[in-house]
Amino acid sequence: MGKVRIGIIGTGYIGNVHARIFAKDERAEISALYDIIHEKAEKTSRAVGGKVCRSREELFENCDAVLVCTPNKTHVEIAVDALGHEKHVFCEKPFAVGLESAKVLLEKAQNSKCKFQVGHNRRYAPVYVKLKEILQSDKPHSAHIKMNRGELKNPAWTGDPSITGGFLYETTIHLFDMIRFQFGEISELVAYGSQHEYPELDEFSIIFKFKNGFHCTFASSSDASWLFPFERMEVFFHHRTVLTQEMEHLIDSNGMDANFETFSWAMLEKEEKWGYAQEDKAFIDAILEDKEPPVTAFDGYKSVEIVESVYKAIRLGEKIVFY
Structure with missing residues (x-):
């Protein structure tokens, strides 16, 4: 596998923190960005590169791994969609809002062949x-x-x-x-x-x-x-x-x-x-070395x-x- 192509959904504060870190990792590249406020994604692209996408589908077509950096209540729907497209997922905390939606995402993550890591950076x-x-x-x-x-x-x-x-x-x-x-x-x-x-x-x-x-x-x-x-x-x-x-x-x-x-x-x-730099490195390690991420979907569920x-x-x- 060559460089891990990173797609970021949500280019607010935390999305940009991760974007800057992955842009410095020689094993990864920022390949796609999507935000419902298109101008925000364009601004991030000027700083770290990456195609500015008009839809989630377009982003999925241009990446290997997806970072979910959107508001809390959107995490489950986006992460499930990414897993359905067979993408590795880094989901910012919280893993979900509510136990029922957390159970849905946990089942999807555990049954996927892709890596799933939760952003408990501390x-x-x-x-x-x-x-x-x-x-x-x-x-x-x-x-x-x-x-x-x-x-x-x-x-x-x-x-x-x-x-x-x-x-x-x-x-x-x-x-x-x-x-x-x-x-x-x-x-x-x-x-x-x-x-x-x-x-x-x-x-x-x-x-x-x-x-x-x-x-x-x-x-x-x-x-x-x-x-x-x-x-x-x-x-x-x-x-x-x-x-x-x-x-x-x-x-x-x-x-x-x-x-x-x-x-x-x-x-x-x-x-x-x-701990942001270390968690992002761990995510790439998990993908390239085919191992379980240190903070799993189950950890996210328990929180x-x-x-x-x-x-x-x-x-x-x-x-x-x-x-």
Whole structure:
């Protein structure tokens, strides 16, 4: 196989992030672009190349792999269509909105001969890779996790649940995937939510229990502030605390005194610091080496399951048990 021909559907912010990365990969080329706002695709093409297509069908005719970088609620329909055209698929998070549509896409992806990868980029971020290394050599007891935003106004659609599927799908799902990646499968959860600033539940407090006995608290606010770090994991061990600060730093305090060691990735380019470059490389690796991508359709499905379970727990006022 020669260069992997990449087609990108949706040339907004994240579509352009991926476009710039793939344009630098000698094993790939940007071959086709499609956006319902034609001018946006033309602008991307001027920067990274690629044929500007007038339809999805035209894009499918000019690529080997499709990146789904469109609004959340369109992901399933586009990804299923791409798989039907026998294209490898990289689907930005969320994998789907709602469990029923997630089940449809999961079945299609698992029955396809093509590769399917979900864009949970934080798994590749060096700060979380380092945390994973620590967890493999020491056993944690519990954790406190925070995933906040300062607002849902920029861009405006982030505050529109008819587009996002809800706040948990837009932002919090990143760390829902991360806790499963770091700590294992969830056994049960209880959740509380309230509505303050936006026309949906926008404040959440959750307690997770995992099948291995680990447990954690999880807070997520849509309108707290952008105070650093808006995203944080504090993991507690025997006489040890490991603290992450967004994708910038990891602080490891090991022992019975106040000493600590700091690991920093602050000087990395954002594409590498946030894991975008690594996940895109992994997608091309999976295609060329005919292997399973690191973040599978099943992983994407499980993140949707967590979101829906939190909403259900709040709606019913009951503990949710995972079987």
